[in-house]
Amino acid sequence: GQQLNQSPQSMFIQEGEDVSMNCTSSSIFNTWLWYKQDPGEGPVLLIALYKAGELTSNGRLTAQFGITRKDSFLNISASIPSDVGIYFCAGQLYTEGGSEKLVFGKGTKLTVNP
């Protein structure tokens, strides 16, 4: 089945530093999504990417949909303490039978030291 390899698993950074995380797969996806989950909350969608090669920004966040459609990265610039949380990538595709699937990475836990 489809799997997403998300790295790194965790990151410890200083406030103000830039952060980069990525997801790779052997499968091709139609859409890539990046979510953030805070403790006790559900995931919140940060960025959605719909086209191979697409580069999209949302404030200090920038994400790209890989040309091969098998990977994506998320960058956070000038990190702040409220960036702390778990970041998930997700890939969307349709199966041969026409069903829609959403596959998630295992997450990157970000800790920001003030």
Place this chain on the structure above:
Amino acid sequence: KAGVTQTPRYLIKTRGQQVTLSCSPISGHRSVSWYQQTPGQGLQFLFEYFSETQRNKGNFPGRFSGRQFSNSRSEMNVSTLELGDSALYLCASSVLGGLTEAFFGQGTRLTVV
């Protein structure tokens, strides 16, 4: 506008019992999807309902079932609970369906003992 509401927030059940979780979508949203989140397996898609019909289904055994009512509220049922069913169960709703434009609730934390 109220967000996705899941009830209860926490639940403890005994192995072998069954459980029903509830999800009220954002007003006007017709699609509800369900996910299981565990430390080991991460976030996994269970199924999606749109206009009272199951439209997509993940790779979970038949013990996991769901339904959607005419007001778009959805319930998920797990029968014959196993210890491994302990997880955070999340639901998400979207206006027209599709898994990529959905808003998540806070989840129901199920513990099976």
